[in-house]
Amino acid sequence: MDVLSDVITVARTGQPRSARVRWHAPWGQQFTSVPGSAGFQVILEGSCWLLSSKAAPLQLDAGDVLFVPRGSGHTLADHPASAMTAPVCAPDDPKLSESFASDSVDRLGQGGPVTVVLCGAYQLDPSRTHPLLQTLPDLIHLPADRSRHPELHAAVQLLAAEVGNPRLGTSATVPALLDTLLMYILRIWLAEQPTRGSTTGWAAALNDPAVAAALHAVHRDPAAPWTVAKLAAEAGLSRAAFARRFRALIGQPPLGYxxxxxxxxxxxxxxxxxxxxxxxxxxxxxTSEFAFANAFKRTHGLAPGAYRRKH
Incomplete structure (x- = not known):
């Protein structure tokens, strides 16, 4: 597997959830911070405003995608003024459970202009979150652009159709489409980072041919007897140059990663x-079960057998 595929496979736990919510203005909804989760909202119809302590108010239009990789609190509303009286939706709020208990929810409001939002949520295990996800900003906004991101638009349309009109096979299709949408969001964001002046971190690492080649080699075959010299050969660099570049971008030495x-x-x-x-x-x-057990206990604080029993 490649790095990005592994990031999703390892970090996610449980089944992702989704709902199609139809809002009638005036409306507003506060989403409290939910550590250990990631979520997204796609504007399918109409427009709304994103309000957050992390950024200036931002208008979202049909086709825009908002990704919240660490469950940061934010508010959506038909107008910034509506946010002042927006109800709070906490993780244990029945309203939130109601939204995700149904494939499609209609908030009647007062009959004003309609905004339709496709919502999705993932549970992540903080103990095994890949450092790539930890370096993402609190909010990622991908403006609608079918010409630049046709695959993202296609995934949104497929997911919206399945959630809005459940049929035979929808229970299997929706989780796969949610994973696909998440993959496209991360892929697009990572690809755009060099144009924003990123020089360090995972975005820069995955766009650096040498370091990316070494990372993909590790993920493709973690059991191989890798050394710094062998990984440098994968990268096409000298041992010293590779070690310096890897540590500068990733934040730890090659063998540590x-x-x-x-x-x-x-x-x-x-x-x-x-x-x-x-x-x-x-x-x-x-090659030695004893050596593996010692290494595992140093990392996780439990012997492998005890870890398996606990989890």
Missing amino acids: LTWWRMTTAARLLRTTQVPLRSIASQVGY
């Missing part, structure tokens, strides 16, 4: 499979 990824992969296998420990050790590059 390799160990972290191996232990993250091992933890996922322990949680989701009954594969024997010796097999997991082999899959993440350890």
Whole structure:
């Protein structure tokens, strides 16, 4: 697998949720901060305003995508003035559960202009969130642009159709489309970073051919007997030049990241499979089950067997 695919596979837990909400002006809705979650809103029809303590008020139009990678609090409203009296939607609020218990929700309001919003939410496990997600801004806004992002627009249309008109197979289709939409959002945002002057961090790393080649090699085959020299060869750089560039962009040395990824992969296998420990050790590059157990305990604070029983 490549880095971005692994980021989604490892971080997400449980089933993603979605709903199509139809608002009638005047309306406003405050979404409180929900740590350990990520969400998005796509404006399917009409327009609204995004209000947040993190940024200036922003008007969202049909086709715009808003991604909230860390569940930061924000407000959507038909007009900034409506936000002053907008009800709060907390994680345990029945209104929030109601919205996601149904595929389509109609907020009648007072019969004003209509805004239709496609909402989605993911649960993330903070203990295994990839550092790529941790470097994202609190809010990501992708303006509607069918000519530049046709695949994103296509995913939105497919998801909106499934959520708005559930049929046979919708329960299987919607989670796959949500993952696809999330992948497109991240891919587009990462690809646009160089034009915004990004020089360090994961966006710069994945757009750096040398460092990206080494990262993909690690994710493609974490069990390989990687050394700094072998990863430098994948990158097409000298050992010293590669080590400097990798650390400057990623924030840790190559073998440090390799160990972290191996232990993250091992933890996922322990949680989701009954594969024997010796097999997991082999899959993440350890010929000795004892050495694997020691490395795992240093990272997670528990021996592999105890970790599996707990999770």
